[in-house]
Amino acid sequence: MGASVHAVAAPRPARAELDPFSIDALNARAFGEAGAASEGAPAGWRARAARRRASIWQEIHRELRRHAGDERLPFDLRGALRRAAHRAHERSEAAARRAGPPPLARRWLRDAPRVDMPDDLERRMRETAAAAGVDPDGPIVTLEIRSAVENFFEAIDDLRARGYQAVRIGRADAGPLRRPGVVDLAPLPRSAAADVYILLRSRFLVCEGGAVQRAAYLTHTPTLLLGAPDPFSGYPVRRDGLYTLAAVVDLDTGRTLDPAALLTETFFRNARNCGYRSHTPAEIRAAVAELEEGLRQGWLETDSQARFRSRVAAASAALSHLPHVARWGADEGFIGDGRLARFQADRT
């Protein structure tokens, strides 16, 4: 309950300020997300009204509970107050759900039309990219990196050997990426549309953020999402998508949780007690190689990958009462045609 109340108090995004062809704008328009953080609440008077209703019912719930705790009142009356408080709480939760971003429409996304740029904008972005050293006509792989850039060196060298040019977009918080065969746009001042242009031109995307992954669905760019914090939010919608789960560590014991443990309610209830460990260079390299081979030679799905998909879909139905799963989980039983990277799926 506490999380939902927090959610309804989230700030509204300043959507008017977004560049119409930025990754944030694509997310905002397609998924009602508030920019790169992608967890904010949508704007609009309906959402505001729903948030207000949720808040009012929540306060009524608290007031009733306050009286229900008064031992001087008759026992039966306290029981009645508790039941009324529970109903108010349910109404608050329902209103909070309406105020939150809509569930990810996975079926729609699977068949969504490709977003394209207007010709003049594309021409300008092409010139910008070429000036930065990108070969717009060659095979490009887009990278969006948040963890240590050095972890990607092995994968980049592999891609380079296969004839790809790696182009890094997104933010440069992880530091500059200096490696032969890489054009690092992240530290450069550039138009927000440049990132979308690179996505449109790419053979595939390797990213560490959900917002970029979802923008890539709209540009029809195959994706590899690395280090997803849970099995639902990043599950790839299309057949040409792949993802890996971050190693989740129980901060009390130091134990690494099995991917199957991430499909339980206990994990979501205890999320504050969990930390995330990023991938090793070898894991990143293996996942990138799997995506590249899948795109080049066709997908060969292993039993463990198919089994994991079924388990995620089943868990999605079982945990639909959790706001996070309701937002990111299966869409009428459809979680996605993509898969968990083989090196992880084989361990489950």
Added chain:
Amino acid sequence: MSRILFVMLHPGFIRYYEDALLALAAAGHHVHVAFEISRDKLGESVLAQRLAASSPRITCGTTPPRPESVRDFLARADRTATRSGERRIRRSLEEAREEAWESLATTVRLMVDYLRFFDPAFAHAEKLRSRAEKRLPRVYAPLVRLAGRSGARAWFGAALNALEEAIPANAAVEAFVREQRPDLLLVTPLIELGSQQVDYVKCARRLGIRTALCVASWDNLTSKGLVRVIPDHVVVWNEAQKKEAVTLHGVPPERVAVTGAQLFDRWFDARPGRTREEFCRDVGLDPGRPFVLYVGSSIFIAPDEVPFVERWISRLRHSGDRAVASLGVLVRPHPANSRQWRTLDVSRWSNVAIWPPIGSDPNAPDFRRDYFDSLYHSAGVVGINTSAQLEAGIVGRAVFTIRTPEFAHAQEGTLHFQHLVSPEGGLVQSAGTLDEHVEQLARTLRGEWDAGEQNRRFVRSFIRPFGEDVPAVPVFARAIASFAALPAPDPRGERKSALVLRPCVYAVACAARALAEDRPLWVYGIRPFLAVGVHAAALAYKVRTFARERARLFAKRLRRTARRAWHESSRVLAKRWRRAQGRAKRAVAAASSAHRKG
């Protein structure tokens, strides 16, 4: 010899004053240390027991319980709590009155603390400001913001100070101080957000007892609340802190005493407990390579430090400089922020270790020795913003930091960080990027840069202002003893204006008590109606229950009467029947005998 009462927020503050208290006791002074709250997160209670056992002149105890501690106040304001809790049933009107005054005091102090962060000196301290705002019930925040951003900050601050003056001293605190009869009352830290230690200073002033604030740490005067009621003396480490006390807290310069940082004296005399080779073997590093020590920061400074450290280690390992690339790395988590380090997988790099193991007892005998050894044997120390960097400077190691956007709130966003990196006397080599940092490390490893002179200059100005060889503990103890020996100040009664205003202020206090719940204002509007409704329902319920009980009783009695009536009437009938039967028998017998005779 003097009697000193030292009020500490919790036993964790003993770490800052243990040696100084022992020195005072050795000089013949009696010291009673009273803790406002208990805390055992890092085994602090062990410290209190150890201190009390170390000298017969030192005793430890608790302060009197408060009707509403700051913790209670903040808990009441927790909107996300699933259970709003039972209504507290007060025992008396007196208790209700005290709770109201406590609520008002905490509210006023939290407002003052929030307001101070609108001072131009805190222009970049966004996170500190938002931390202070979060503690304050939301209804007051816009008011303080408005005053803080407009020209009315000084005026609003003065109004809050007047309110503080009008709040009566806490009776239990006054009785406690009176009972202790100290010659000197020491308080620390006093500047916690909303701190109730102000009441001790106010009571002592009323009773004519000399007071002193002991500033515990280097960030205390710039990252927390305001010294709301100025004590007779303020004891600080150095001239920089004296300047902060004067300019940011309005303490008259003549009241500030500079003594040096008494808690660091032990670092000057410490010697390593083992050789470098032994130490490296113990912690799991290659003894053949130099190592750099990464010191973790507190949770406010670095809530998510591990991803940064992963990037830092990766950058070191991929450095073009062979010495840096093969450098050992020892990570030392902050004792109060160690859990997150469980996610750091050191096995992915060679020659990287975490020490001490996460969850180690900071009060264990070897803990401090391990810490000193890790500083002493390192080639340099890296951190975001932590007092371990001061300790590294004392030990004479080169100290580094990397300015990074994720920690901007803790670096550019705090004033105390400037002491570390200030070009005029700072001891830390600051880098804007990891590349620059690697270059600095490489220069240090090549011996092209020696931190010695820079560290010594810092120690002379910040740690031991009376000279590198002059320990701070005796200076501190002498200063405290001299305060205690001064004649007691005249008791300062309450101002007449405060007494006149008090009834009005009490109404404000009652409102403050209600508003501390941090609910939307309309809730307070409907609350009386809801309460009336609930109590009317309770009354109706009681009436109905009473009527039902009466009816049941009446029916029961009726049934009993009927049964009795039936029972008794049946007995009478049976008797009459038997009598009739007897009479009939007798009549038959008489008739038959007459027939026989006849």
